[in-house]
Amino acid sequence: MIKFGPSGSCELFAMQGYTRTVQEAKWLADMGLDCFEYSFGRGVRITEKTAREIGEEFKKYNIEFSVHAPYFINLATLEEDKANNNHEYIFSSLKALREFGGKRCVFHPGSPLKAAREDAMNVLMKRLDLVMQLKHDLGYDDLWLCAETMGKKSQLGDLDEVIRMCKNYDTLLPCIDFGHLNARDCGIIKGYDDYKMIIDKLADGLGDFKTKNMHVHFSKIQYTDKGELRHLTFEDEKYGPDYEPLMRVISDYKLEPYIACESAGTQTLDALKMKNYYKSL
Ligand SMILES: [Zn+2]
Structure with a gap:
């Protein structure tokens, strides 16, 4: 079933005096939303006890829980110790995800840094292969990793690259961030046909199941000629894309x-706008 919800706690949640993730479950259910994404941005720092308490509450209110792995992951790194750090970030995220009772963990694939793009992609594919092997060996076949399309031109993770990453592994889903795709190509998404082209390409590359069940990030994003600059709200009328x-x-x-x-601060209300519009169709 399609699900809508915010990434992280929004301004309204805080304005109403709430401070704890565990309180999001009932709050989102009362709003009529279906999912919540928890970001480990700077590292996985949560005890098993807290994760399980949060998970119980989300289960009670039937709100799907996903996590975003730390931003430091770079599967294209040439340094072996950094590659080991990737594993630490990914597998501590998956461990916490299981304690939360969620199914999906989004990650940023990486950046070439000083390497040529194609070389960096080859390194990334090799490191990804080891990650997926370890994922199986460590008993995480029941959880999804989701490779995200990225917003800066310099980052690995355009649509073709994410398709290439997800192609060979049963438990790797695409996370299509439409704001990122729009920003990295400076406003390429103008309307229905542009979205349709992206979805068609995804279905061509990854088949119907992964397209139907893909993970999606959505926000309007300000960009420069290098791509993503900052996340906006649905109030923006300049950068898009439109939902x-x-x-x-x-x-x-x-x-x-x-x-x-x-969205920047209004992610819950904007998720609700999308859901209500979708339901009106
Ligand atoms: Zn992300």
Whole structure:
């Protein structure tokens, strides 16, 4: 089933005096939303006890829980000790994800740094292969990793690269961040046909199941000629992309993604706008 919800706690949640993630479950359920993404941005720092308490509450209110692995992951790194850090970030995220009772862990694939892009992609594919092997060996076949499309031109993770990453592994899903795709190509998404082209390409490359069940990040994002600059809210009328045509494509194609809204501060209200629009179709 398609799900809508925020990434992280929004301004309204804080304004109403809430401070703890565990309180999000009932709050989001009362708002009529379905999912929540928890970010480990700077590292996985949560005790098993707290994660399980949060997980219980989200289960009670039937709110799907996903996590975002730390931003430091770079599978294209040439340094072996940094590659080991990647494993620490990914597998501590998966461990916590299981304690939360969630199913999906999003990660940023990496950056070439000083290497040529194609060389960096080859390193990344090799390191990804080891990650997926370890994921199996460590007993995480029941959880999904989601490789995200990235917003800066310099980062690995354009649509083709994410398709290449996800192709060979049963438990690797694409996380299509439409704001990122729009920002990295300086406003490429203008309407229905542009969204349709992305979805068609995804279905071509990864098949119907992974397309139907993809993970989605959505926000409007300000960009420069190098790509992503900062996340905006749905109030923005300059940078886009607009959510309405995406909702129409998702509805027409009967897709069932989990959509995490990443608007700056208004992510819960904007997630609700998307859900209400989708339901009106
Ligand atoms: Zn991300």
